[in-house]
Amino acid sequence: MTAAGAYGVLGLAILAEITATIALKAAEGMTRIGPMVIVAIGYALSFWLLSVSLQRFPISLVYSVWAGFGMAGAAIGGWWLFGEVLAPSALLGIAVIALGVFILASAMDPSAA
Numbered sequence: 001m002t003a004a005g006a007y008g009v010l011g012l013a014i015l016a017e018i019t020a021t022i023a024l025k026a027a028e029g030m031t032r033i034g035p036m037v038i039v040a041i042g043y044a045l046s047f048w049l050l051s052v053s054l055q056r057f058p059i060s061l062v063y064s065v066w067a068g069f070g071m072a073g074a075a076i077g078g079w080w081l082f083g084e085v086l087a088p089s090a091l092l093g094i095a096v097i098a099l100g101v102f103i104l105a106s107a108m109d110p111s112a113a
Contacts, residue, residue, distance in 0.1 A: 006056035013049035014066055016042045018073035025082060061108040068101035 020042025027035035072094045078084035
């Protein structure tokens with residue numbers, strides 16, 4: 001798999017994880033069947049795609065990108081869909097995490113995997 005393809009797979013893993021996390025909130029303590037199904041499928045798909053991207057990249061790169069952008073996406077999704085508050089300090093935290101992920105990813109040699 002090319003690096004571009006592996007980054008695409010990782011991006012899909014992140015989207016699946018964010019979708020599952022947002023559905024977890026919508027499941028209201030796992031009392032709503034529709035969101036529960038989305039949670040199960042979303043996390044299963046996310047972990048499968050994560051494992052596919054690990055065939056090309058080192059775990060330090062894959063997990064940091066997945067976790068960092070997943071957290072930021074879930075926070076933004078909570079704000080957008082559920083009206084959760086994103087204080088300026090929370091936005092700064094998201095920016096710092098994104099910067100950290102960028103620095104870590106820049107320091108990695110994707111061809112080393």
